[in-house]
Amino acid sequence: xxxxxxxxxxxxxxxxxxxxxxxxxxxxxxxxxxxxxxxxxxxxxxxxxxxxxxxxxxxxxxxxxxxxxx
Amino acid sequence: xxxxxxxxxxxxxxxxxxxxxxxxxxxxxxxxxxxxxxxxxxxxxxxxxxxxxxxxxxxxxxxxxxxxxxxxxxxxxxxxxxxxxxxxxxxxxxxxxxxxxxxxxxxxxxxxxxxxxxxxxxxxxxxxxxxxxxxxxxxxxxxxxxxxxxxxxxxxxxxxxxxxxxxxxxxxxxxxxxxxxxxxxxxxxxxxxxxxxxxxxxxxxxxxxxxxxxxxxxxxxxxxxxxxxxxxxxxxxxxxxxxxxxxxxxxxxxxxxxxxxxxxxxxxxxxxxxxxxxxxxxxxxxxxxxxxxxxxxxxxxxxxxxxxxxxxxxxxxxxxxxxxxxxxxxxxxxxxxxxxxxxxxxxxxxxxxxx
Amino acid sequence: xxxxxxxxxxxxxxxxxxxxxxxxxxxxxxxxxxxxxxxxxxxxxxxxxxxxxxxxxxxxxxxxxxxxxxxxxxxxxxxxxxxxxxxxxxxxxxxxxxxxxxxxxxxxxxxxxxxxxxxxxxxxxxxxxxxxxxxxxxxxxxxxxxxxxxxxxxxxxxxxxxxxxxxxxxxxxxxxxxxxxxxxxxxxxxxxxxxxxxxxxxxxxxxxxxxxxxxxxxxxxxxxxxxxxxxxxxxxxxxxxxxxxxxxxxx
Numbered sequence: 001x002x003x004x005x006x007x008x009x010x011x012x013x014x015x016x017x018x019x020x021x022x023x024x025x026x027x028x029x030x031x032x033x034x035x036x037x038x039x040x041x042x043x044x045x046x047x048x049x050x051x052x053x054x055x056x057x058x059x060x061x062x063x064x065x066x067x068x069x070x
Numbered sequence: 071x072x073x074x075x076x077x078x079x080x081x082x083x084x085x086x087x088x089x090x091x092x093x094x095x096x097x098x099x100x101x102x103x104x105x106x107x108x109x110x111x112x113x114x115x116x117x118x119x120x121x122x123x124x125x126x127x128x129x130x131x132x133x134x135x136x137x138x139x140x141x142x143x144x145x146x147x148x149x150x151x152x153x154x155x156x157x158x159x160x161x162x163x164x165x166x167x168x169x170x171x172x173x174x175x176x177x178x179x180x181x182x183x184x185x186x187x188x189x190x191x192x193x194x195x196x197x198x199x200x201x202x203x204x205x206x207x208x209x210x211x212x213x214x215x216x217x218x219x220x221x222x223x224x225x226x227x228x229x230x231x232x233x234x235x236x237x238x239x240x241x242x243x244x245x246x247x248x249x250x251x252x253x254x255x256x257x258x259x260x261x262x263x264x265x266x267x268x269x270x271x272x273x274x275x276x277x278x279x280x281x282x283x284x285x286x287x288x289x290x291x292x293x294x295x296x297x298x299x300x301x302x303x304x305x306x307x308x309x310x311x312x313x314x315x316x317x318x319x320x321x322x323x324x325x326x327x328x329x330x331x332x333x334x335x336x337x338x339x340x341x342x343x344x345x346x347x348x349x350x351x352x353x354x355x356x357x358x359x360x361x362x363x364x365x366x367x368x369x370x371x372x373x374x375x376x377x378x379x380x381x382x383x384x385x386x387x388x389x390x391x392x393x394x395x396x397x398x399x400x401x402x403x404x405x406x407x408x409x410x411x412x413x414x415x416x417x418x419x420x421x422x423x424x425x
Numbered sequence: 426x427x428x429x430x431x432x433x434x435x436x437x438x439x440x441x442x443x444x445x446x447x448x449x450x451x452x453x454x455x456x457x458x459x460x461x462x463x464x465x466x467x468x469x470x471x472x473x474x475x476x477x478x479x480x481x482x483x484x485x486x487x488x489x490x491x492x493x494x495x496x497x498x499x500x501x502x503x504x505x506x507x508x509x510x511x512x513x514x515x516x517x518x519x520x521x522x523x524x525x526x527x528x529x530x531x532x533x534x535x536x537x538x539x540x541x542x543x544x545x546x547x548x549x550x551x552x553x554x555x556x557x558x559x560x561x562x563x564x565x566x567x568x569x570x571x572x573x574x575x576x577x578x579x580x581x582x583x584x585x586x587x588x589x590x591x592x593x594x595x596x597x598x599x600x601x602x603x604x605x606x607x608x609x610x611x612x613x614x615x616x617x618x619x620x621x622x623x624x625x626x627x628x629x630x631x632x633x634x635x636x637x638x639x640x641x642x643x644x645x646x647x648x649x650x651x652x653x654x655x656x657x658x659x660x661x662x663x664x665x666x667x668x669x670x671x672x673x674x675x676x
Contacts (some may be wrong), residue, residue, distance in 0.1 A: 060452030126508035142505020
């Protein structure tokens with residue numbers, strides 16, 4: 001099952017990944033991380049993730065640490 | 071000029087070529103330089119010899135590039151050097167400050183000419199302060215060796231490579247145009263020093279280990295204080311172990327003449343003339359300018375009535391002599407702004423005026 | 426069974442933390458360098474020379490041997506490393522002010538000598554670390570802290586087109602300009618970095634990549650707006666493309 005892993009403590013809240021996801025599966029969360037940033041979260045209730053890794057390719061801070069496809 | 075083969079017989083050779091030969095025979099793997107009179111023969115010699123031996127040579131685009139190429143080569147642990155003169159050594163000061171902070175075994179041959187500014191190509195000792203007091207930023211020291219003849223140009227080039235690697239510290243051979251251009255018989259012995267193992271710190275690619283970083287940037291004030299204390303701890307060690315000087319007739323001297331480099335040759339002749347005239351004159355010549363023979367000067371200041379330094383500049387080393395004797399005896403200066411050293415007769419007549 | 430299609434390259438130091446501003450493309454560029462080093466099996470043989478500017482911090486993140494150079498001197502230090510150890514893989518990671526302003530002589534002469542090294546230059550049209558002053562690549566009209574009414578020709582003249590200049594040097598084996606404004610372009614950038622590394626491995630000469638990047642903090646834009654600027658303004662002036670590739674037609 002395709003999915004991504006987010007390391008919230010690396011997230012600097014640039015939110016570039018949110019725009020990148022073709023299925024709009026990343027959103028701003030309610031959580032604040034150790035850097036004081038409102039982090040993003042991966043929300044894929046309908047199992048739509050393609051495992052395209054566009055979010056991880058875009059993320060400047062390697063906060064999306066793993067992407068799985070299939 | 072061919073590389074002189076190792077020989078017990080003496081060969082007649084120019085100072086610049088003696089330095090270049092010593093560098094090659096010391097195992098210098100890389101030479102990077104930019105021409106400037108009066109040391110261009112070093113780069114000319116190295117251009118052919120290094121290619122012949124399959125070693126590194128770059129005719130650098132500037133002195134800034136040259137010194138940084140040396141830094142790059144030294145970061146891999148090899149022996150590497152550049153050579154230059156006065157106004158062009160001025161361009162290397164940034165790199166030298168970095169090299170001291172990076173603790174890299176950079177070897178610089180500095181063949182002094184007239185200054186300030188473009189000055190001229192006559193010999194001079196006007197870069198004592200540039201070399202010893204640091205033209206670059208921050209607190210750092212380079213080991214500085216001052217030859218007074220062509221044999222010493224050869225021997226101290228060997229020593230420069232050794233000390234640079236032993237202490238991981240930039241080391242300067244501070245010669246002048248007089249020494250660079252004159253010919254004297256030289257005995258070319260083999261490199262007498264042990265090879266230093268650099269494998270614990272040099273950059274070779276992080277095979278089977280974490281990546282090493284050679285850096286001068288220290289973002290935190292506290293860390294920087296600690297770093298500087300350690301660096302100056304090393305300088306203290308150098309002062310304890312490596313200070314070298316030559317002295318003559320100091321036992322019962324009333325007057326002590328202090329000079330370095332080519333100037334000291336005329337000073338010794340002047341001292342002999344003084345002795346014939348019944349003056350009790352001793353001489354002291356620092357061979358290492360850093361470390362400076364402070365302790366010995368302080369000892370001699372207890373015995374002599376006056377110290378006179380002789381320099382071809384407007385008076386630079388004289389200040390270090392004053393610091394060493396700390397007001398114990400008067401310290402006077404005989405100097406000439408630029409050019410060949412004052413003749414023995416000139417020195418004698420000035421001594422007579424001063425005493 | 427899901428297959429892993431993305432991971433943090435092992436070339437990164439353990440527990441590294443990027444110290445770049447939010448949205449800064451340095452993070453992407455360094456990741457691409459790490460990926461290429463790994464794919465070409467170069468990590469354990471690589472030495473990077475990085476000079477002062479935001480780019481210098483690469484040594485805090487990548488677990489490879491590194492030499493910090495004074496501002497502008499990375500190409501000279503890389504030259505020294507390569508001449509001393511021709512068996513090592515040597516590259517620089519620099520900013521545009523470093524590579525093309527204060528270090529232009531070192532950069533061009535390394536290219537003219539055909540040094541067998543690779544160079545990565547981040548072009549974000551400004552001096553980032555010092556707070557967004559006018560640099561050699563600042564676009565005409567662009568406002569910076571030292572061009573408060575925009576870069577005008579009377580006072581500042583023109584920006585430099587780095588990839589074209591490097592391509593003109595006969596010792597250059599590969600020179601390209603890429604952009605990090607989109608995922609598609611990030612993938613192209615990686616291919617260019619790979620090529621710039623490969624020409625060194627094959628001893629063909631200098632491999633060079635200029636990477637158009639955003640600096641949201643100093644441009645006073647959101648990260649997304651900054652990428653719009655890269656796409657709509659920078660790419661018109663600094664046109665992406667391969668300006669020299671001596672391997673074309675070879676095989």
